[in-house]
Amino acid sequence: MRSHLTRNVYRRLLAGHGLVRPCPGPGPGPALAPSSARCLTIRHAHGRQPMQQLLVRRPSRRSFIGIFQKPPRELKEPELEPGYNALLLFRSMESDDARPPSRESLLLGLRQLLRHKKRFHKVMNTTQAFLTLRLLRYLLENPSEDVGDDLDLDDMRLALEIVLKPPKGDDEHHLELSKLLFEEIGRRVRSSPDLDMGLEPAQASEINNDFRMYITGLTQYGASMEAAEAVAEHWRELQDANGIYAEAKALWILVLRGLAKEGREAELLRVYQEYGKAAGPGLDYTPPVHEIMTTYFASRDRVSETKHWFRKRIHAKELPTPESYLEIVRFAMRNDEKDWIQPFFETLVNSNPPKPYWDAVFQWAVLAMDQGVEDIKQIITTMLRHNEGNDDIKPDARTIDVLIMASIEKKNPYLAERFLALGPELGIAPKSTTYILQMDYRLDAKDFSGAQAIYQKLQNGEVEVWNDEDLPVLNKYIRALCTVAEPDIERILDITGELEQRHAILEPETVVSLCMVFLRSDKQFDVIDTLSLHTVSYSLEEREKVRKGFVQYILDRKVSTARVWDAYTLLRQFFPETDPEDRILLMDSFFDRKRPDMACQIFGHMRAHANPAQRPTADLYVRCLEGIGRRPDADSLQMIHNMLKMDVTIQLNTRLCNALMLAYAACDDPPAAMEFWSQIQNSAEGPSYNSLAIVFWVCELVPFGDRTAREVWQQMQRMDLDVPPFVFSAYCGAIAGQGHVEEVKRLIAGSEAALGYPPGVYTIGITYNALPGVERQELFEEWAKEEYPEIWVRLERKGRRETVAGRKFRLERTMQA
The missing domain is CATH 1.25.40 (Serine Threonine Protein Phosphatase 5, Tetratricopeptide repeat)
Incomplete structure (x- = not known):
């Protein structure tokens, strides 16, 4: 059931009272980077504005005595993840330097959020990580005397596990949070009275797992050099204590993978060589290390280095990983090295490898050898003949999936369909991943009816979908439906309605597409529903994507003013941080x-x-x-x-x-x-040149303005100022505006001698436009045509328009302050 606080908070957000405000000045803990120096808080404004008032009010219509009038549409209220409102409220109090909520409510909210993330495999976005970091620092800096009134080790370890799921966007706060959690876990473990009595195997395993998660966080969020130092020190301690455990060897793999991900080639080679020697058998050239080194150079199309690291002998004569084989296939496709990789795959086939390697062989055959369905059937027959009676090595749904993925990579949806038909022929039932891949390539081929058929199969439960693995392709489907010339609004609403029932959060790009379609169709209530259901769970970076979409829509001159004003109203109320x-x-x-x-x-x-x-x-x-x-x-x-x-x-x-x-x-x-x-x-x-141009224009408009204009001009002459052309043109307009044709002629004729430059198009045009009455304009036109024929021809090209004050040249006279 939705909390009253949630409704109150987000109604204030939607009403424009503001949920985003600047972070306070420097204090304990890190501040946000300048580019994102804002944080979610709750304004303590009194009063509330119902969601029905979000749109620009329009006149209401009432049917006869109201008995046939439809009831007003119920707007959907936003739903926060459990416990998130406690973090928002704490940040609000912290920003206002006010007393924070009770420790009990803060602990309850944080635990609810963590357990919700764990249960539904949700990622902690960047804003939630920042709020969790601030709250955790507060709880640690202000410990409670009551032992039970605090986070325990299980809570800390749960938070560390959740924060290791990488977010979309900036991961700075995830890195800081993982460091803080590991530091506090270690402090509590070291201060435990049981430590003096020795560690039980289960406790030692937990401590080792804590360190592994910490290293995972460092290498995942751009701190692999720090991770390398930590692992080296940890390894030395294990060697001194003669306590090297099997899982410790994998820590070096994490470091190498992180260095490769960050593109630190020199450090990658140094860690492999130096620490590999110090570790002895701990860092042999195992298949995972082979994969890291090969992938690093292959992804950069470094031909000689790729060949060197791939051919390098692997420890204990093990095979490279299937991922390594697939990486060199793609490398060979980009660098015309198909002949170089062929012997490796022929040797692999002749070795009768485990099932995952056969799937890699199938992808090689499709991608590099351009083989079709019949060729793949022959390879499958060979595989089955050499493994008769071995149920572990036979084609399955994963085999069909990799064949479809290879077809997608070749941008060949027809081939993908043929491989899909191969499944029933071999008696293989499709899995959810098969349907998702099928829907994906049909969308790439703009086959919306085919994609809808797959969507219906997923809806009807023909296969079981785990952990919302279909969400990416459903987002892609919605965006594709929004791009057609005449979007099917009803179908779009059906899909979004089903996802709403699953409490699924759409991607920001999808929300933008939906809102643009609804705005173009004048469905403002659907825009409000979409924004209120999804953007409240977004990080600031994700909200920015939606916000930018609205800004671009409003700036589009092809959209009517009424529609863009409605869009601006929603932008202002949903995104006060614009x-x-x-x-x-x-x-x-x-x-x-x-x-x-x-x-x-x-x-x-x-x-x-x-x-x-x-x-x-x-x-x-x-x-x-x-x-x-x-x-x-x-x-x-x-x-x-x-x-x-x-x-x-x-x-x-x-x-x-x-x-x-x-x-x-x-x-x-x-x-x-x-x-x-x-x-x-x-x-x-004092005045600037722009001041002079503007005051001369004012003198052109005001009765007897030429008197003031002459005074200003004479003062300029006495001060021996350089007069820019735009100021001189404005002065000519001021004199002409009072009807002094002969005087302005003399000014223009003498400009080159007095000012050092001849008159231009704007000088002649402004003077003509300023002259009152048709007779004066005709006199000036006759003189200008004779004295400055080229300028007059250029003016004529601009065209003239009839006004109450006479004929005017179409001049863009833009003045700046």
Whole structure:
């Protein structure tokens, strides 16, 4: 049953009160990296907003007396994993520097989460690892006097086991958590009173297993060099105590595998050579070591090194692993070395190897030898003839699977179908993996009806599916259904509904695909259901993928403004952690859509955000006001200006005054714009060139503005300033705006002598556009055609439009603060 706290927390998230806020300053324990310096917390805002209010409210419709009206649709509430809300609540209290929840509730929540992960084979995502790390540090730094009121060794070992399942995305916190858990396990073992009496075999085995899991974590999460040092020291201790146990040899394998995974070639060779000699028989060239070394060089297409390590004699004349054989097959395919590998496989076949090697032979035959079904049948016949009566060596479902996988690798779905038909012919019943592979290659071939048939077989329980192994291909199926021109919404909802019943969490890419389809179909409630059911369990990195999908949808100019505004509403409410950079892009996009009211609403949401890091800076105020300058809207300007007046973190400077002057002038309020020019003149910073261009434009609009423009121009002349072309063009517009045709002609004609450059297209065009009345424009046009014919031709190409104030050239006159 869902907890009241879960509902309350996530309704606040969805209502936009914010679940993500900045992490506190440096304190005990590591902070998040700058790129992810945010952590999940719960806002302590009072009041709640029902989920039905998530969408933009639309007028309600009522049928006759309401008796035939359908009941409102029930929105699906998000479900947290058991115990996760305790971690969120603790982090909220920690961030607010408030008293944390009771130790009992924290321990209960952590244990519930760990047992849930164990039972359902769930991976701990990066955010959950961070929250677990913070909570565990708190519990360890604040021990309880009550022995029973604490995590025991079993809890610690369970947590270490779970954290070894690699997450998608950053694994930094998994590494730190595995180190902390191992350190605490070791401390408790060393402090145990039973240690003085000697270890029983079961206890020694547990300690050895703890160390193995620790090394696994180090090598899995990028700390293989640290693992190498730890294993070397451990090995020396075992040698001194004459206590080397069989499993200890496998620790070197973990180290080598980790070094190879990290691409540390020099360290890989050094560990193999140096510690191999010190360990004696502990690190012989066994099949696993042979596989690591061969795979490392083969995957990098290092031909000579691959051949050397593969041909190197294996300890006790054992065979290479099947994986080694498959790796050199792929290596040979990429490097045209089919002839080199053929003798190895012929020798393997003649040795009548165990069943896994026969499966490798089948894949070699398909991939490298281009053999078909009949050829494989002959190999199977040979295998059965040499192993008559041996039930361990005969084709099975795994054989069919590897043949299908080889066909998929060759991108040959037809061949895969033929190998699939080989199963019934040999009396082999398919397994779940067979159906999953079949569905996978049918999706690659865009055979949706065939994929649906396999999906129905899985649904009908023809085979048993373990540990959600079908989830990846079902995610792929949903995404494929979403990519067609006219998606089958009902089929998509049927599949997602079945997965919901299984409490399965969809991949972020799938959630993005679903949301985009639902948004295009105006099914906002389905978008809300999808987001609320899945994103609450995502890490910050996974949430970012979904968030970026929404941002790209909103930025798509092909989508209607109404739809993208609905999408933005959902983005704001489900993803309060949206980066300011993305919010700025969205704001600009609505200015480009000629909806300054919506753009300024986005700015207002940033201004009201609970997270100070999300609130607008002075530069962002300028950017928003420049947008209003391009797309005037007096009400939006008043709203932004009021926000600026109330924002104690922002100090007026020349750029802000420029932006305000620009916005007020664009909104037909030149007198208000001139007030900001007065502030600029009286400020210590003074005007910039952009200030001059803007004030000249304001002078163009205001009655008798030429007086102010001349005063400014004369002051510039007295100061002997270099005048950029865009400032000169604006001054010409200011003079022309009051109808002074002859004066502006003299200005333009004398520009090369006075300023050092001739007039350009914008100088002539701005002057023409600024002149009031058709007669003045005609006089100027006649003069400009004669004096500057080339410029006039370029202006004519831009075209003109009729306005109330006369004809205007289509010039993009963009001013910046």
